[in-house]
Amino acid sequence: MEQLEVDLGERSYPIHIGPGLLEHGERVRAGIRGHQALVVTNTTVGPLYAERVEQALAGLEVERVELPDGEAYKTLDQLDPVFTRLLERGFERGATIVALGGGVVGDMAGFAAACYQRGVPFVQVPTTLLAQVDSSVGGKTGVNHRLGKNMIGAFHQPRAVVIDTDTLATLDERQFAAGLAEVIKYGVIGDADFFAWLEEHMGALTERDPAALTTAIRRSCEAKAAIVAADEREGGQRALLNLGHTFGHAIETGIGYGRWLHGEAVAVGSLMAAELARRLGWLSDEEVHRIEALTVRAGLPTRAPADLSRARFLELMRVDKKARGGEIRLVLPTAIGNATVTADYDPEALAATLDEHHALPARSVSRG
Amino acid sequence: MEQLEVDLGERSYPIHIGPGLLEHGERVRAGIRGHQALVVTNTTVGPLYAERVEQALAGLEVERVELPDGEAYKTLDQLDPVFTRLLERGFERGATIVALGGGVVGDMAGFAAACYQRGVPFVQVPTTLLAQVDSSVGGKTGVNHRLGKNMIGAFHQPRAVVIDTDTLATLDERQFAAGLAEVIKYGVIGDADFFAWLEEHMGALTERDPAALTTAIRRSCEAKAAIVAADEREGGQRALLNLGHTFGHAIETGIGYGRWLHGEAVAVGSLMAAELARRLGWLSDEEVHRIEALTVRAGLPTRAPADLSRARFLELMRVDKKARGGEIRLVLPTAIGNATVTADYDPEALAATLDEHHALPARSVSRG
Known part of the structure; x- marks a missing residue:
């Protein structure tokens, strides 16, 4: 097992x-201090x-x-069953919420933890590659509004992140590839060596070695x-993590949440x-x-949905x-x-980039 | 004009x-840095x-x-019009929410500010006595759940609190008296001199001098x-401000939000x-x-609603x-x-106190 630390002073936590981290549940158990735990997961x-x-939580x-599964259900009103259960069972300020699932579950459960009694602890147990490499770390929580993605939320750091790599075995191809998109992102924004490593090992990754x-x-x-340690609340460099996200959120909101995976x-995006950076002369062909x-x-699409106009x-x-x-600020x-x-x-x-991307037929697998 | 400061380091703000602070709106204007402002108020x-x-905000x-007026509407789903407007108008992270109204408006608008884009600035402009002396200061925001009052919320400090005492002229008797309850509270929990001052000046206060x-x-x-400066997130002494609130919230939730004022x-409560402290020998007759x-x-009720059993x-x-x-922890x-x-x-x-208080007929004005 490997262990990292997110260094945020008194809000620091381990990853x-x-x-086998779920089979042997000590790491999950160690993240919980009180005597009450609510596991929030999906169907x-x-x-x-x-x-x-x-x-792993026996004795508590x-x-x-x-929750229902999917981005389409990442809404404010879908949080009500979480709050209702917490209140019905008399869960107190010391209770811990355990987010067991992908990015949607982690965002929703984390936001519920941020708001319940103005903040209770939570532990992230991400089960998708995307959640494991990105959304479970860093404390961004929230839900979508029909007019914008992740527009309602909070910064609320988990007490621990427990990543059981065995859970990737049950992940479907599309979900797995979606996680690889965020992995590639880290190479592009900040680590040429890692990008080169990915070029070498993409075969092993897609075979889930x-x-x-x-x-x-x-x-x-x-x-x-x-x-995150350098810029917890996205005053500066944390925004780099949003490479592709401004384009991407427009796609997700524009075609309806849930049709494409994040x-x-x-x-x-x-x-x-x-492509825009290439047109600006910042990136070579x-x-x-x-x-x-x-x-x-990685098995990912490369073109925007044809029905989204410039x-x-x-x-x-x-x-x-x-x-x-x-102004539209972009990570480039x-x-x-x-x-x-x-x-x-x-x-x-930008206009030319949008025209090219929405006009061309998808080269990759087509998506409903 | 008087000015105080809530000392919270870089989140400090003036009161x-x-x-005439609304007539001459400089103080409201000074609390706003960006170019967009949403005034959240009630009907x-x-x-x-x-x-x-x-x-006062001309040029922005x-x-x-x-929002509809009343505690009954202090719910998560009533926030949707706020988020919808913010998004429809393209309000950004630098936008400021101005909470203009009583405690319900302040709590809801403040919570919307805490959640919109994971946190935007807000300014409190409280127009009821209760909001002016209590709820607008300190950063507690939130909404009710049908199973518990203020159970969904956030700590989110305003950028400024602007209290125009002229607004009290339009406040109805019941709302005015409700504010005096929180004023009396400060005397009881921490300031015997202030309590004595209130005994001397209650006549002037009810005449709105x-x-x-x-x-x-x-x-x-x-x-x-x-x-608040000593204990922003209620780890200790801030809980003293909840004198009467555990009993009081039980009343509000038990008889249905909105029948009694907070x-x-x-x-x-x-x-x-x-009364409980008296039975314990801590307080004299x-x-x-x-x-x-x-x-x-002060014109306030002194007995719990008769229909709430022990x-x-x-x-x-x-x-x-x-x-x-x-355990039920109480401020006594x-x-x-x-x-x-x-x-x-x-x-x-405690049982004897509850029995006595719910059994006796109300001595004060009766309330629907």
């Missing part, structure tokens, strides 16, 4: 990575893993709430932990950012090609947490291994 | 108290004061949302600011706490009598943010001017 993950977690007062997966997860979590939208090739090998894209992109003074790569947040680009280049 | 206060506030992009009101508001805000429930006499002079009271009191290990006065938070009391004494 445990390895096989897909709950039947697979909730009993293991609950066994344990409850379980299963345990050693390769553990390395990819560890290096992703290291990158995330370092950025990681799929981020993959396409990252390529759009790379070859660099764009390398990013696109790696994305294809105008609609721009409208949706203006609703973004990075926006200031109506300046090399493989380097990126910047900027609104200082030629808007014609 | 301005005086007449009662909005028509009276929103235009003045909006004039200003929107207004009017401007000088007496300004003094009462200032001293209340001073007390609140000192406690301050009315707190008044009765404080008397129940005093005379001290209890002084608190009750001041409560009566068993129901106890059940509701166990759902309290101060609860630990199933140990003298006029001193109080403690404890679960170390004879439960029979």
Whole structure:
């Protein structure tokens, strides 16, 4: 097992990575101090893993709430069953919420923990690759509004992140590939060596080789932990983690939550950012090609949905947490291994990028 | 005009108290840094004061949302119009929410500010006595759940609190008296001199004498600011501010939000706490009598609703943010001017207090 630390002073917490962490539940149990725990999971993950977690918590007062599965249900009103259960069972300020599932479960359960009695502890037990390498670390929690993704939320750090790599065995292909999009992101924004390592090991990763997966997860979590420790509330460099997310959120909101997975939208969004950077002369053709090739090998889409017009894209992109003074601020790569947040680009280049990306037929698998 | 400061390091903020602060809106304007402001108010206060506030904000992009008036509407789903407006108008992370109204508006608008894009600035412009002396200061925000009051929320400090004492002129008698309940509370929990001052000046206060009101508001805000600065997140002494609130929340939840005003429930709850303290030998008959006499002079009820049984009271009191290990922790006065938070009391004494208070007919005005 590997262990990292997210260094945030008195809110610091460990990230445990390895096989069998749910089978042998000490790490989950160690994250809980009170005598009450609510496992929040969904109808897909709950039947697979909730009993293991609950066994690890034997002796505590344990409850379980299963949310419906999918981004479409990541809404404020879907939190009501969580609050209702907490209150019905008399759960107190010392109670811990355990988020067992993917990014949607982690965001929702974490936000419920941020709000219940103005804040109770929570532990992240991510079971998708995307949640393991990205969303479970760093304390961003929240839900979607029909007019914008993740627009209602809180910064609320977990007490621990427990990543059982065995859970990836049950993950479907699409979900797995979606996680790889965020892994690739870390290479593009800050680590050319890791990007090169990914080019070498993408085959092993898509075959779910345990050693390769553990390395990819560890290096992703290291990158995330370092950025979060330096900029917890996204005043600066943390925004780099949003490579592809402004384009991606526009896709997710524009076509309706749940049609594309978040990681799929981020993959396409990252390529759009790379394409825009190429038009600006910041990235070479070859660099764009390398990013696109790696994305294809990961099994990810490379083109935006054909039904999103340039105008609609721009409208949706203006609703973004990075926006200031109506400008669309974007994370753009300046090399493989380097990126910047900027609104200082030629808007014609953005327009051309959007036109190209929405006009071309998808080269990758088509998605409902 | 008087000015205090809530000392919270980089989250410190001023409290301005005086007449005409909305007519001359500089203080409201000074609390806003960005170029967008959303005034959140209700259907009662909005028509009276929103235009003045909006004039003070001339030059900014200003929107207004009017919520329905009353505690019954302090729910998660009633926040949707706020989020929808913010998103429809493209309000960004630098946008400021202005809470114009009483405690319900302040709590809801503050919670919306805590959650929108994971936190935007807000300014409190309290227009009821209760909000001016208590709820607008200290950063507690949130909404009710049908199973418990203020159970969903956040700590989110305002950038400024602007208290225009002129707004009290339009406050109805019941709302005014409800505010006095929280004023009396500061005397009971920590300031025997202030309590004596209130005994001397209750006549002037109920006649809404401007000088007496300004003094009462200032001293209340001073007390609140000192406690919040020492214990922002209620790890210790801040809990003293909840004198009467565990009993009071049980009343509000038990009979249905909105039937009693929060301050009315707190008044009765404080008397129940005093009565319990008397039974424990901590408070003399005379001290209890002084608190009750001041409560009566303020125009407040002194007895719990007759339809709340002892068993129901106890059940509701166990759902309290101060609860630990199933115990009901209470704020109990140990003298006029001193109080403690404890679960170390004879439960029979609590039972007897509940029996007496729910069995007797109300001595004060009857309330629907």
